[in-house]
Amino acid sequence: MRSPFYLAVIGGGDAAPDILELAREVGREVARRGAVLLCGGLGGVMAAAAQGAQEAGGVSIGILPDAGRSRANPFLTYSIPTNLGYARNVLIAHAADALIAVDGSHGTISEAAVGLKLGKPVVGLHVSWEMAGLRRAATAGEAVAAAMKMLGR
Amino acid sequence: MRSPFYLAVIGGGDAAPDILELAREVGREVARRGAVLLCGGLGGVMAAAAQGAQEAGGVSIGILPDAGRSRANPFLTYSIPTNLGYARNVLIAHAADALIAVDGSHGTISEAAVGLKLGKPVVGLHVSWEMAGLRRAATAGEAVAAAMKMLGR
Amino acid sequence: MRSPFYLAVIGGGDAAPDILELAREVGREVARRGAVLLCGGLGGVMAAAAQGAQEAGGVSIGILPDAGRSRANPFLTYSIPTNLGYARNVLIAHAADALIAVDGSHGTISEAAVGLKLGKPVVGLHVSWEMAGLRRAATAGEAVAAAMKMLGR
Amino acid sequence: MRSPFYLAVIGGGDAAPDILELAREVGREVARRGAVLLCGGLGGVMAAAAQGAQEAGGVSIGILPDAGRSRANPFLTYSIPTNLGYARNVLIAHAADALIAVDGSHGTISEAAVGLKLGKPVVGLHVSWEMAGLRRAATAGEAVAAAMKMLGR
Numbered sequence: 260m261r262s263p264f265y266l267a268v269i270g271g272g273d274a275a276p277d278i279l280e281l282a283r284e285v286g287r288e289v290a291r292r293g294a295v296l297l298c299g300g301l302g303g304v305m306a307a308a309a310q311g312a313q314e315a316g317g318v319s320i321g322i323l324p325d326a327g328r329s330r331a332n333p334f335l336t337y338s339i340p341t342n343l344g345y346a347r348n349v350l351i352a353h354a355a356d357a358l359i360a361v362d363g364s365h366g367t368i369s370e371a372a373v374g375l376k377l378g379k380p381v382v383g384l385h386v387s388w389e390m391a392g393l394r395r396a397a398t399a400g401e402a403v404a405a406a407m408k409m410l411g412r
Numbered sequence: 413m414r415s416p417f418y419l420a421v422i423g424g425g426d427a428a429p430d431i432l433e434l435a436r437e438v439g440r441e442v443a444r445r446g447a448v449l450l451c452g453g454l455g456g457v458m459a460a461a462a463q464g465a466q467e468a469g470g471v472s473i474g475i476l477p478d479a480g481r482s483r484a485n486p487f488l489t490y491s492i493p494t495n496l497g498y499a500r501n502v503l504i505a506h507a508a509d510a511l512i513a514v515d516g517s518h519g520t521i522s523e524a525a526v527g528l529k530l531g532k533p534v535v536g537l538h539v540s541w542e543m544a545g546l547r548r549a550a551t552a553g554e555a556v557a558a559a560m561k562m563l564g565r
Numbered sequence: 566m567r568s569p570f571y572l573a574v575i576g577g578g579d580a581a582p583d584i585l586e587l588a589r590e591v592g593r594e595v596a597r598r599g600a601v602l603l604c605g606g607l608g609g610v611m612a613a614a615a616q617g618a619q620e621a622g623g624v625s626i627g628i629l630p631d632a633g634r635s636r637a638n639p640f641l642t643y644s645i646p647t648n649l650g651y652a653r654n655v656l657i658a659h660a661a662d663a664l665i666a667v668d669g670s671h672g673t674i675s676e677a678a679v680g681l682k683l684g685k686p687v688v689g690l691h692v693s694w695e696m697a698g699l700r701r702a703a704t705a706g707e708a709v710a711a712a713m714k715m716l717g718r
Numbered sequence: 719m720r721s722p723f724y725l726a727v728i729g730g731g732d733a734a735p736d737i738l739e740l741a742r743e744v745g746r747e748v749a750r751r752g753a754v755l756l757c758g759g760l761g762g763v764m765a766a767a768a769q770g771a772q773e774a775g776g777v778s779i780g781i782l783p784d785a786g787r788s789r790a791n792p793f794l795t796y797s798i799p800t801n802l803g804y805a806r807n808v809l810i811a812h813a814a815d816a817l818i819a820v821d822g823s824h825g826t827i828s829e830a831a832v833g834l835k836l837g838k839p840v841v842g843l844h845v846s847w848e849m850a851g852l853r854r855a856a857t858a859g860e861a862v863a864a865a866m867k868m869l870g871r
Binding site: 568569601624626628632633634637643644645646647648649655656659660683 | 721722754777779781785786787790796797798799800801802808809812813836
């Protein structure tokens with residue numbers, strides 16, 4: 260079986276409608292490219308990205324901070340409860356081949372920073388924060404394309 | 413999308429041929445029942461169970477102790493590197509609806525103990541150790557059936 | 566500064582008076598030997614052991630499963646909240662040079678199993694469970710002496 | 719026993735001499751205020767801060783990313799190996815009442831971000847990055863004083 264590749268979509272659990280639409284389009288694009296979508300499994304950007312992946316016929320895995328699945332969003336194909344709280348952000352950085360940050364605040368920043376520390380490509384879409392090594396993109400398609408290119412795919 | 417259910421197969425990274433055959437049959441049985449197989453993602457019992465799931469057309473997810481995927485067994489459908497070492501055993505107990513231990517030693521015991529602590533059904537197949545609350549089974553089919561029954565499925 | 570050595574006392578958060586007295590005596594003995602006492606930081610055996618260490622003028626560090634210190638027992642010298650739930654048991658096994666189990670059930674078993682898996686000496690005092698590699702002792706003094714001897718101290 | 723309070727000093731494992739001197743002065747100041755110094759336990763800023771705490775007669779605890787203590791810096795009073803890699807950064811954020819970042823890059827940013835996410839005061843000293851909620855200070859004394867004031871001490 261050929262090993263899949265994994266793109267994480269990271270962002271806030273609470274987001275404005277235009278951000279959610281952007282995350283959904285990233286999710287669709289990840290699925291169209293044949294990648295497995297990883298996310299934090301909860302609402303907001305995480306749910307929108309999983310919804311997009313589902314709409315495009317793709318697979319998503321949510322790595323939850325909780326002990327169980329009760330807060331998992333309904334669009335996930337699979338979910339992994341960890342009971343690790345924010346330490347699950349570090350797992351996402353390890354499990355992803357590349358990360359795409361959509362907006363987001365401190366939680367997203369912590370994930371992006373660990374991703375960069377691990378040498379993973381991290382692309383920012385509509386992010387208001389700065390970080391050395393962050394590659395910016397203007398559209399969902401451009402973000403996924405940039406991540407793929409940095410991965411040599 | 414209807415939420416899948418998750419059965420973990422736990423056991424040693426190094427095992428005798430008859431144990432591996434047993435784990436493979438458990439993997440097949442898990443897949444036949446429509447459950448997602450969770451395992452630790454490495455070799456031995458973990459690889460045999462994933463192989464069985466693959467043979468029966470099922471899905472397996474390996475939750476790896478490592479920072480990356482280089483030691484992931486080739487039968488996994490998906491893998492999640494955690495960089496948590498043995499703490500990933502606790503994740504498996506959280507992520508599984510029920511656990512089936514095939515043989516195994518201290519690592520497996522730690523997983524089974526956390527599973528029982530969390531109130532999950534834990535079934536032992538060919539295990540040489542004792543644990544309060546462990547349900548024993550004699551065959552792969554019986555083990556999966558016992559886990560399903562304890563889950564009310 | 567000479568590096569201290571660390572003995573973990575592991576056991577249930579709820580225990581009978583005679584078990585608590587035993588844990589307290591283990592705590593005193595650990596402190597008399599000049600070791601730092603590690604424990605899970607909550608009540609029962611964990612609190613009794615920390616109380617014993619305090620009575621003998623020693624130092625204890627509680628590694629808590631919680632996000633904060635509100636459930637930390639009042640006898641600890643220091644406490645480290647982890648927000649890791651039962652995964653903190655694995656941290657205790659890593660941080661301890663040797664582990665002494667006083668009674669206890671599934672949580673304690675998981676800690677002892679990881680300790681043995683990591684090659685640490687694990688001594689059982691008044692434990693009702695069996696585990697390959699577990700060294701048994703009859704008294705608090707004997708348990709600590711056995712752990713010290715296995716550590717070559 | 720009155721519960722101690724905990725100030726984390728976070729920063730890179732590799733740092734220029736002036737940064738190390740600054741971290742050492744922060745360590746001294748933390749100890750003079752009677753706080754327990756928490757750090758990541760390795761070299762660079764972590765070692766310099768622990769050295770400062772030691773010089774001022776204080777206590778430091780290093781929360782190590784490794785499975786053992788071989789890379790622990792020699793100035794720590796106590797050390798806790800976690801085998802969690804960068805996930806130990808999240809533990810430091812949970813264990814600290816406030817965090818002081820001295821210079822630092824992605825690892826430090828991830829810690830500061832989780833600290834702010836958890837609602838902890840985070841003070842930046844000689845940091846080249848920006849983060850919403852970060853309080854800046856110009857000297858070691860000012861940084862510790864700002865952290866104490868935000869804690870209401």
